[in-house]
Amino acid sequence: MPDARDVPDVTVVLPVFNGERTIGDELDAVLSQVTDFSFELVVVDNDSTDGTAALVDALAERDSRVRRVTAPDQHNLSYVRNVGVAAARGRFVLFCDDDDIVAPGWLQAMASALTEHRLVASRMEYARLNSTEVMRGRAEFQSEGLLDLFGYTVSNGAIGVHRDVWNQLGGNDEHLGVAGEDFDFAIRAQRDLGVVPVFVDTAIYCYRQRAGAKSTWIQARRYGRSHVALYRRYGQGRVDLGAERRRAAREGWWIITRAPLLVQPHRRVRWARKAGMRLGRLVGSFKERVVYL
Numbered sequence: 001m002p003d004a005r006d007v008p009d010v011t012v013v014l015p016v017f018n019g020e021r022t023i024g025d026e027l028d029a030v031l032s033q034v035t036d037f038s039f040e041l042v043v044v045d046n047d048s049t050d051g052t053a054a055l056v057d058a059l060a061e062r063d064s065r066v067r068r069v070t071a072p073d074q075h076n077l078s079y080v081r082n083v084g085v086a087a088a089r090g091r092f093v094l095f096c097d098d099d100d101i102v103a104p105g106w107l108q109a110m111a112s113a114l115t116e117h118r119l120v121a122s123r124m125e126y127a128r129l130n131s132t133e134v135m136r137g138r139a140e141f142q143s144e145g146l147l148d149l150f151g152y153t154v155s156n157g158a159i160g161v162h163r164d165v166w167n168q169l170g171g172n173d174e175h176l177g178v179a180g181e182d183f184d185f186a187i188r189a190q191r192d193l194g195v196v197p198v199f200v201d202t203a204i205y206c207y208r209q210r211a212g213a214k215s216t217w218i219q220a221r222r223y224g225r226s227h228v229a230l231y232r233r234y235g236q237g238r239v240d241l242g243a244e245r246r247r248a249a250r251e252g253w254w255i256i257t258r259a260p261l262l263v264q265p266h267r268r269v270r271w272a273r274k275a276g277m278r279l280g281r282l283v284g285s286f287k288e289r290v291v292y293l
Contacts, residue, residue: 008065010039010092010111011163013084015077017046019098020055022208026098027059031066033107037092040065044084047072076177081157085166094160096205101129103204110160110203117198118162119189121146121155122205129208137270138209146199149183150235152190155197157182158205165195179219180226187234213268217276224280231292241291248293251278 012030016023023043030041043056045068053068060066071083085093092114096102103125113120124142126135146153159182169188172181189195210216231239255275261267281293 008040008090009037010035010094010107011085011088011090012039012041012094012096012107013044013081013088014041014096014098015044015046015071015080015084016048016052016056016098017075017080018048018050018052020048020050020052023052023055023098025101026096027056027066029101029103030096030107031063033102033104035108035111037107037111039107039111040067040089042084042087043068044071044080044087045069046075046080074174074177076174077157078172078174078177078181081181082171082174085163085171088163091163092160093163093166095157097157099208100158101206103206106203106205109200113198113200113203114160114162118165118193118195119186119197120160120200120203121197122158122160122203123199123201124156124158125204125206126209128206130211133266134209134211134269136266138273142199145201146197149187149230150238152187152234153196154183154186155199158207159185159197160200160203165189165193168193176226176229178226179222180230183226183230184233187230191234211269213272216269217272220273220276221280221283224277224282225284225287226280227277228281228284228288228290228292232288232290235292236290239292245293248278248281 014026045053056068060068069083069087071080081095092111094107094110110120124140126140142156146155169185169192173184176184186197210219251274255278258271262271285291285293
């Protein structure tokens with residue numbers, strides 16, 4: 001049994017799949033954090049086939065704070081995060097992703113907030129990793145505060161949480177493995193435990209947006225489907241469906257009328273985002289047997 005003095009205050013869980021090209025910057029960013037809290041970095045390898053495992057293992061040999069654990073059974077982000085928390089030793093758990101970069105002071109700000117709150121959320125920053133062109137027409141989600149969904153406060157996956165809260169809730173829902181699991185977790189925390197996410201404006205998390213039309217389209221479809229799944233679980237009777245349908249009609253008209261502009265490369269990403277979201281909601285409505293367009 002490990003000496004209690006060797007147990008870190010914080011575990012940072014970093015899921016990765018074939019992240020050899022981008023993970024180095026995030027590893028450096030986490031390990032260079034200056035903080036009063038002891039911490040470990042658990043890299044959860046989701047059966048990568050590139051050089052990710054060798055890169056992380058070499059780092060772990062040089063830095064005892066780093067451990068690589070494997071999650072080979074599902075390509076499912078919720079599952080991977082659950083594996084990471086199962087391996088965590090810290091009382092507080094923080095999450096980040098392999099293609100993003102946490103800013104200096106992020107870990108200190110998040111861990112300090114967790115001494116007073118049980119669930120906290122990072123402030124998203126978009127300028128560092130995204131060009132003006134990539135951000136055109138995109139909302140800067142969670143850069144000024146947390147949003148409301150169906151009357152609940154929600155946050156994305158760049159959170160900090162008490163490990164016992166995560167375990168009481170059963171972690172991320174693996175049925176929502178590609179999108180929506182973060183909102184679902186925040187809602188369940190409020191509904192089941194009375195734990196509301198708290199925005200930590202000093203915990204800056206540099207987020208990388210999808211840059212190409214194809215990847216944006218895929219991500220937007222997933223988001224659209226997850227919106228419907230969340231609506232079926234938590235939103236029925238809490239949403240003005242008339243307003244939602246009017247917004248869907250406006251966006252549908254925009255998608256149709258802007259389609260000829262797809263010959264212009266700089267227009268494609270925005271179109272793919274809106275069209276993918278609406279298609280995702282349509283497919284999700286059939287799958288979930290509710291109408292939430």
